[in-house]
Amino acid sequence: MAQKTFGDASGTDARRLISLKTAAALVDVDAKTIRNWIAAGHLRGFRINGHLLRVNHAELLALVQPVDIGFPGDVA
Template sequence: MTQRRTPDTRVPSSQLMSLRDAAAFAQVDIKTIRRWIDGGHLTAYRMGPRLLRVERNELLAVAKPVEANFPGGAA
């Protein structure tokens, strides 16, 4: 069973995006966005009974630079 984050009562500081737009922006499947929400990597904001939104800045924060320390990696 996955652990749920406690509700965040702060007001989103930047633009909210639909899950479909967030998936297109991050170039991933919408299921990946849902996994990131379920895994606690992204906070989802419920807008009505079914509609979910994510914060653009938080989506950008999920992307982290990766060092190339594998054989044949870029120098």
């Protein structure tokens, strides 16, 4: 199996890292979805002490943006 590459958790990024469970609750998805986003390259994952996986709070919020789909019959 290929070695996955994760971001470097140094500097200011380290202060804003949150757990996958917290990230999932923040955007109302399952923690497995957060893992899938990391695997797909949509979100960077950071390994803490070579074991714990964390994501950057700001990157997560930037990934999840509201979309106006404009249902028919909506009044603008």
